[in-house]
Amino acid sequence: MNANRSTSLYSSIYAYNGYKRYQWVANQARKLPENTRILDVGAGRGRYRELFTHCAYRAHDFGQEPGTIGSYTQLDYESDIISIPVPDESFDAILCTEVLEHVPEPIKAVHELARILRPNGTLLLSAPLGSFLHQEPYHFYGGYTPYWYEKFLPEAGFTIQSIDANGGFFRLFGQESMRFSALIDPRRTSRSGLLWVGLTLLWIVTLPWMRVLLPLLGVFLDRLRLEHAATAGYHVVAVKK
Structure with a gap:
């Protein structure tokens, strides 16, 4: 077993939360055609950038206190998530992982994602059901259940294709x-x-x-x-x- 496979096996057992989320994003990235215009909203350090080399990848974050939150990837847009400075229907796909818990107004955020996404565009979204406090003081919510998505995503103009648990009890x-x-x-x-x-x-x-x-x-x-x-x-x- 080579080093990469050993690392992957270890991570899949002992760091499964981030590992499984990364694999999910990777699987979704492979489904996107070349030159797909995708915006990584709340990109942070740009962990997923490498998965979208076949796409027109752009990164967004709110850019506050990088010393507290961690260093950022190169950002194309720096703004509040509820007012991203791009025209309507600018992107074919949006990635937004583990961000909504850090947003004061997550419902408005989802509506903003709908605004900048073209019709039939894809939204890839994740948020924790529960977590320890992190990235303080920008941690406002937890408990994003399937019912939250089922209520608020359709209200913002989305049709849900799948909601999958990242592991069980x-x-x-x-x-x-x-x-x-x-x-x-x-x-x-x-x-x-x-x-x-x-x-x-x-x-x-x-x-x-x-x-x-x-x-x-x-x-x-x-x-x-x-x-x-x-x-x-x-x-x-x-x-x-």
């Missing part, structure tokens, strides 16, 4: 078990004495389960599709009417 539980292990890592605390000893013992005893076995078990249990009401988030494909 067991994958999510495996992800959070790794977070649990990281949070109780005794190297994270300046405490000493018996409390530190107890924490260290707990961390050592649970480490194989929390960091290795539970995430791996989650891969197999998730295939049974016993529970998908708990998920990292949803991947949505919609078309403008």
Whole structure:
């Protein structure tokens, strides 16, 4: 097994949320014809730019406090998401992943995406069902359910083609078990004495389960599709009417 395949296998188990989202975007990108005009809204560091080399890719973000949020890719447009400075129907496709939780007015944002997308254009959208606070103070919402998309996307003029969960309960539980292990890592605390000893013992005893076995078990249990009401988030494909 080469290094790339080993890395992909590791990521698919132990960093599945971002990995599966990247694979979903890659699959959708392959469906787009050459020279498709696509806007990556909230592009951030431009993680997906490399997937759209066959397209006329443009990047947008609001460009605030890059030191806090992380460095940006080269931006073609810098603005609030509810007022992107382009004419109506400027793009054939729009990509907007893990952005809506950082937007004060997400419903207005969806309407703006509809404005700049041509009829029959494709919207690729994702947002978390739940997450820890991140990119603070620009984190306003969580809990984007299928019902949110089913209500507000049609109101903005979209027809939904698919809404797919990014893993189910067991994958999510495996992800959070790794977070649990990281949070109780005794190297994270300046405490000493018996409390530190107890924490260290707990961390050592649970480490194989929390960091290795539970995430791996989650891969197999998730295939049974016993529970998908708990998920990292949803991947949505919609078309403008």
